[in-house]
Amino acid sequence: xxxxQTRYELREGIATxxxxxxxxxxAFTDVMREELLSxxxxxxxxxxVRAVVVTGAGRAFSAGADLSSGGNxxxxxxxxxxxxxxxxxxxxxQVSLAIFRCRKPVIAAINGPAxxxxxxxxxxxxxxxxxxxxxxxxxxxxxxxxTEACSSWFLPRIVGIAKATELCYTGRVFRAKDEAASGLFNxxxxxxxxxxxxxxxxxxxxxxxxxxxxxxTKGLLWHGLGDRDPQSAHLNDSRCIFWSGQHADAYxxxxxxxxxxxxxxxxxxxxxxPDFYPWWVEPKV
Numbered sequence: 001x002x003x004x005q006t007r008y009e010l011r012e013g014i015a016t017x018x019x020x021x022x023x024x025x026x027a028f029t030d031v032m033r034e035e036l037l038s039x040x041x042x043x044x045x046x047x048x049v050r051a052v053v054v055t056g057a058g059r060a061f062s063a064g065a066d067l068s069s070g071g072n073x074x075x076x077x078x079x080x081x082x083x084x085x086x087x088x089x090x091x092x093x094q095v096s097l098a099i100f101r102c103r104k105p106v107i108a109a110i111n112g113p114a115x116x117x118x119x120x121x122x123x124x125x126x127x128x129x130x131x132x133x134x135x136x137x138x139x140x141x142x143x144x145x146x147t148e149a150c151s152s153w154f155l156p157r158i159v160g161i162a163k164a165t166e167l168c169y170t171g172r173v174f175r176a177k178d179e180a181a182s183g184l185f186n187x188x189x190x191x192x193x194x195x196x197x198x199x200x201x202x203x204x205x206x207x208x209x210x211x212x213x214x215x216x217t218k219g220l221l222w223h224g225l226g227d228r229d230p231q232s233a234h235l236n237d238s239r240c241i242f243w244s245g246q247h248a249d250a251y252x253x254x255x256x257x258x259x260x261x262x263x264x265x266x267x268x269x270x271x272x273x274p275d276f277y278p279w280w281v282e283p284k285v
Contacts, residue, residue, distance in 0.1 A: 055110075
């Protein structure tokens with residue numbers, strides 16, 4: 001797919017995704033949506049990708065939805081051939097689900113303002129590194145709409161329901177450093193350190209971990225949020241550790257530790273996953 005509003009680069013196991021409309025503060029459009037859907041599908045299927053870092057071109061991460069069409073910005077479902085409410089699917093939510101389905105760890109490098117979908121699209125990402133002075137806001141109620149991009153599911157699980165209601169009900173725009181303790185961000189750093197910090201985390205993953213271990217762990221953590229009790233998590237943990245313990249990466253992980261050398265893991269998330277993965281999907285009859 002030819003990219004017009006994003007950039008994609010793969011180097012040494014790290015895929016860098018750049019939102020690329022700097023003159024519009026990387027405002028989200030239908031074109032950007034389609035490109036991100038394609039990018040995350042490709043990253044998920046490409047075993048050369050071990051981690052993904054997402055950032056913005058210029059001084060912003062993303063200013064949110066492109067509002068240049070005016071008051072009817074959110075009243076345009078027919079452009080996607082939708083006639084009824086039940087048929088409509090939120091574009092930000094489609095991107096969030098694509099990120100959520102990606103088996104690779106995804107790190108948001110929030111280098112500047114992140115408002116509306118500009119922040120909600122980062123919630124399904126596994127980690128968020130943010131510039132301390134970046135303006136962030138869940139501004140939907142101030143625009144007469146509601147939270148989107150599946151953020152009503154993600155945000156309370158990240159910051160807790162009380163903080164989520166405060167951020168969404170007020171719709172206020174805040175500096176990232178003022179919510180450094182909220183749990184929304186993993187690291188709050190000066191602007192020039194955002195991408196380097198995200199890349200440092202990505203390199204640590206690439207150089208030291210098994211791709212299959214990461215894919216299974218990502219499933220256990222995210223889908224474990226829906227488990228009824230720890231017994232359910234225990235059953236899923238047990239299946240995964242029993243399976244992984246029989247395979248080459250477990251042998252290599254122990255051997256490399258004992259030999260005091262870097263591991264050389266070989267299993268592939270595309271070809272070598274257990275037959276019970278994904279365990280959270282109901283089997284087809």
